[in-house]
Amino acid sequence: MKKYLLEMNGISKEFTGVKALSDVNFKVEEGEIHCLIGENGAGKSTLMKVLSGVYPFGTYTGDIVFDGAVQQFNKISDSVNTGIAIIYQELALFPDLTVYENIFAGNEVKLGGFIDWNRTIVEAQKLLKKVKLDVNPDTLVRDLSVGKRQLVEIAKALSKDVKLLILDEPTAALNEDDSENLLELLKDLKKQGITCIMISHKLKEVIHIADKATVLRDGKTICTLDASKEEVSEGIIIKNMVGRSIEDIYPKRPNKSHGDTILELQNWSAYDPQLGRQVIKNVDLQVKRGEIVGIAGLMGSGRTELALSIFGNAKSYKLEGNLVWNDNLTTLKHTKDAIKAGIAYVTEDRKDDGLFLLQDIKSNISAANLGGISSKGIINDNEEIKVAERYHSSLHIKASSLEQMVGNLSGGNQQKVSIGKWLFVGPKLLILDEPTRGIDVGAKFEIYTVMNELIEQGLSIIMISSELGEVLGMSDRVYVMAQGEIKGELLVEDANQEKIMELATQ
Structure with a gap:
């Protein structure tokens, strides 16, 4: 019978009269992947900050039992020294230092009181192999993709002989491939005896990876679901998260009729002087009144660059081609021009x-x-x-x-x-760049409902999203981008995830 590596019993935490956690019980068995889920504000991050020592002993009530001993963490280093490592959504790396310097920052490999750089590099190479990251340890972190930086963070945690690895929304900023690679890595670490807690709003990831999942709502423990008993399903999770069933995560629009074309791009290209290359290449695109147009593609495919080129050329690209707005050939030289014309952009960040x-x-x-x-x-x-x-x-x-x-x-x-x-x-056209990134399923449903209401009022929406379910669930038409180009246009009734990914990887 497995033993509990972590027990948090009766944890309560208040902030100036607001009860963030109320008698929370949370137990994690040794060698399992345990997902912690709940709506934004449910108390997930607060609970992990109690565990990590961000909120020190005495500022909360209840007990933390780790590896069989009652713990009183007064600072973050106390939990780290016990074998607990937390990787937050905002990565804590030094961009101007090398990979090996980041891995051992604050945990330097020393010989005779001095840093042993040769051994540091050797040990860093071992850890990089462990997390399946094929990069030169001399590489500056600023030159790595977000997905690779995430793996450097995990290597950094492993350098400290971690027993419990906690990841807060680890795939929020990753594309589909990087997300899948990270989840597979967590499974490998589990085989090596490392216990993992993962906070995620992506329910498909939870279902894919969790041995157990604990749901918090309004600062209270609602339930712990066990995958071995087939309890970890999307419907059960949603019902426990929001206190109600959401039969269809993507609310349907009763009226799907569209008006005239409001925006048209003809042979539209954008050159980024800072990067020294084209980021948008010969794009043809149309948006009709009362329509949601989805733009899918992997990170780096040019989706955000396309949005910024439309929104008054916010990045000062060198533009070529035609932008036709309400049947008029238009030049939008500044974001003020775009706003005045009736175009708005909700950034991904x-x-x-x-x-x-x-x-x-x-x-x-x-x-x-x-x-x-x-x-x-x-x-x-x-x-x-x-x-x-x-x-x-x-x-x-x-x-x-x-x-x-x-x-x-x-x-x-x-x-x-x-x-x-x-x-x-x-606005007449609203560009939404990753509109539900990092938010829970209940809030997503509300955002989708707002989008449908806006469409019913005659607005048009361009929605950029890395979640293929969202693209398929909300769009009327889908453009798929790769390497700055439109690789295909699909009516949503003709589209599926396989078709989109096939186009996105051309």
Whole structure:
């Protein structure tokens, strides 16, 4: 009979009167892959921060038992020294240092009080082989893809004789291939005796990899599902996560009629002077009024570059070809021109590029259209509140008040604020770049519902997504990109994941 490597018993944690965790029980057996799932704000990250010592002993109630002993972690190094390693979604690497320097940063290999660089490189090569990463240890981390950086983080954790490896949304920024490679690596590490906790919103990944899955909701333990008993299914997970069944994750639109063509790209190309190469090549694309056009492709295929070239050429590419907007040949030299024309872009990186995290909800929603709440250059505070209340209500943003800092909202509610910000400019075309990245299934359903409502109101949407289920579930037509080119156009009724991947890998 397997023993429990980790037991968290009766864990409760409060923040200024708000109970983030309430009597949570969480147990992980030795040598298993255990997924921790729940909606944004369910308490997953808070629980892991208690475990890692970010929230030290005494700031919570309950017991942590690790490897048979009660633990009192007062700082992060206490948990690390016990054999616990956490890899967060925002990777903690030094981009200007080499791979081997990153792997052993803070855990240097020494000889006689000095760093033994030769042995460091040798040990780094062993760890890279262990995580199946074929790169030169001398490579600077900044020159690696996101997927490879993730593997460097895991190698860094393994250098510390880790017993319990915790990954927070490890595939959120990865393409399909890198995600699959990472999941297979976790299975290999399991065979080597390493226990793993994985936080993920991607239910197919959970079903694919989990031995057990524990669901949190509103800071409480709802259940632990056991794959050996066939309990880990999408329907059961969703019901426990959101407290209700979502029969169809992708809500259907009753009206699928489309109007005239609103946007057309003809032989559209973009050259990036900084990279010294073409990022978009001879693209032909159309978007009709009241239509959701999906753009699929692997990371680096040119999807975001295409969006930015349409949105007023935000990256100052050298453009060739025609952009026809509402039947008029148009030149959009700046993002202001695109906004004025009626084009809005919700970035894939809401935290760095999309929102002001240290400002409140109302300030974020009004940020892209201050002229809409101003008179003679002076902002009308009452109008700003009215606008914010309108989108707070229509987008179902969950917050204590309009004055709540956006950085304190869950990922799903941050995304709704970002959408509200751009709806306030009154667009005719909304470009959504990875609209549900890093948010839970309940919040995804709400975002999809909002998208359908906007389409019913006559807006058009271009949706870029790495989740093929999302592309197929929400789009009317799908363009597939690879190497900056459109490799194919599919009606959604004729499309499937195999066809899309075949085109995406050409």
